[in-house]
Amino acid sequence: MAKPKITVGISARHLxxxxxxxxxxxxxxxxxxxxxxxxxxxxxxxxxxxxLVTEKGSFKQVRILGPxxxxxxxxxxxxxxxxxxxxxxxxDSGDHRDAPGLTLVGPKGEVKLGTGVIAACRHIHMTPxxxxxxxxxxxxxxxxxxxxxxxxxxxxxxxxxxxxxxALEMHVDTDEGNACGAKxxxxxxxxx
Amino acid sequence: MAKPKITVGISARHLxxxxxxxxxxxxxxxxxxxxxxxxxxxxxxxxxxxxLVTEKGSFKQVRILGPxxxxxxxxxxxxxxxxxxxxxxxxDSGDHRDAPGLTLVGPKGEVKLGTGVIAACRHIHMTPxxxxxxxxxxxxxxxxxxxxxxxxxxxxxxxxxxxxxxALEMHVDTDEGNACGAKxxxxxxxxx
Numbered sequence: 468m469a470k471p472k473i474t475v476g477i478s479a480r481h482l483x484x485x486x487x488x489x490x491x492x493x494x495x496x497x498x499x500x501x502x503x504x505x506x507x508x509x510x511x512x513x514x515x516x517x518x519l520v521t522e523k524g525s526f527k528q529v530r531i532l533g534p535x536x537x538x539x540x541x542x543x544x545x546x547x548x549x550x551x552x553x554x555x556x557x558x559d560s561g562d563h564r565d566a567p568g569l570t571l572v573g574p575k576g577e578v579k580l581g582t583g584v585i586a587a588c589r590h591i592h593m594t595p596x597x598x599x600x601x602x603x604x605x606x607x608x609x610x611x612x613x614x615x616x617x618x619x620x621x622x623x624x625x626x627x628x629x630x631x632x633x634a635l636e637m638h639v640d641t642d643e644g645n646a647c648g649a650k651x652x653x654x655x656x657x658x659x
Numbered sequence: 660m661a662k663p664k665i666t667v668g669i670s671a672r673h674l675x676x677x678x679x680x681x682x683x684x685x686x687x688x689x690x691x692x693x694x695x696x697x698x699x700x701x702x703x704x705x706x707x708x709x710x711l712v713t714e715k716g717s718f719k720q721v722r723i724l725g726p727x728x729x730x731x732x733x734x735x736x737x738x739x740x741x742x743x744x745x746x747x748x749x750x751d752s753g754d755h756r757d758a759p760g761l762t763l764v765g766p767k768g769e770v771k772l773g774t775g776v777i778a779a780c781r782h783i784h785m786t787p788x789x790x791x792x793x794x795x796x797x798x799x800x801x802x803x804x805x806x807x808x809x810x811x812x813x814x815x816x817x818x819x820x821x822x823x824x825x826a827l828e829m830h831v832d833t834d835e836g837n838a839c840g841a842k843x844x845x846x847x848x849x850x851x
Contacts, residue, residue, distance in 0.1 A: 544837065545840070546837050557809040557840060588809065610813075616816075619815040620813065620815065623804075624809070624811055641738055642833075645838075646837075648737070
């Protein structure tokens with residue numbers, strides 16, 4: 468039987484936010500307003516946007532992804548990080564070792580983050596049924612081929628994340644997507 | 660015997676310029692001023708910089724690489740192209756099929772390019788002696804591994820260019836460099 472198709476999702480710079488920081492940026496008790504559902508069930512892009520500011524530069528109106536999380540996390544491509552003069556580590560979501568901070572500017576206030584700015588480690592979300600089809604396990608690393616005829620890439624060491632609430636999707640950032648000429652909705656193939 | 664090491668050179672956005680356009684941007688008969696030698700013999704970064712402008716955005720003070728060429732060519736990463744609202748093709752140097760234009764702004768004048776804006780196709784420069792060591796030929800495609808432990812990539816379909824005036828070096832753009840966590844001076848390995 469043909470294996471299920473892995474859709475590519477290219478993540479532009481964005482942030483996840485704690486309720487504490489949301490209160491400061493948008494006002495006490497503020498609730499996020501979903502704007503568009505994302506590939507993963509329960510995850511959504513929000514109408515709320517904030518500016519990301521450092522001494523070296525800024526990005527205006529960067530979108531918050533919901534729902535709120537215990538800790539605020541800003542996800543940048545390394546090209547973005549360079550523009551802000553930041554050295555950010557490549558990390559799995561939630562792992563903020565050696566991650567620098569920056570200033571978030573919202574309509575009602577500012578938050579000086581001490582940490583939480585990362586470049587997200589590429590990964591594939593899948594259900595236990597998908598994992599059985601591919602013969603892989605949670606936290607296993609695989610090699611994945613993505614790209615058009617001109618810029619095909621094989622991504623070594625792609626983390627597999629298995630959970631019954633996940634949808635089958637590989638997440639890369641804009642640098643990785645551009646390096647292989649891929650767009651959201653293209654397909655990725657596990658090759659090893 | 661160990662094979663020679665292939666150095667990685669990461670190209671930030673830049674342009675090559677014709678004398679005709681140089682005259683308009685910097686004044687009649689202007690000569691480029693070398694600022695720093697590049698990896699390839701006879702090629703150099705210049706003191707001269709120009710702004711790249713479209714309706715959607717701009718990059719200020721982008722460096723010209725010398726010497727002058729028959730045709731002006733602007734090389735952007737796809738992340739850069741998106742910022743300018745341009746759809747640029749991935750092309751070998753000199754191949755401007757379907758390449759859009761933009762406006763160059765210099766201290767003495769402006770040039771509205773009708774074409775010549777590309778994303779450079781990744782490639783390896785090498786001498787005939789290097790080619791013999793690697794067992795490859797001019798215009799052959801190879802697979803190349805670059806990257807750190809966290810973001811290793813295998814670049815499929817990398818063009819080999821052989822010439823006695825070349826130095827052994829693989830050129831990628833900033834998207835490709837960032838996608839594999841590489842810096843100029845890192846090493847690339849031909850793996851297939």
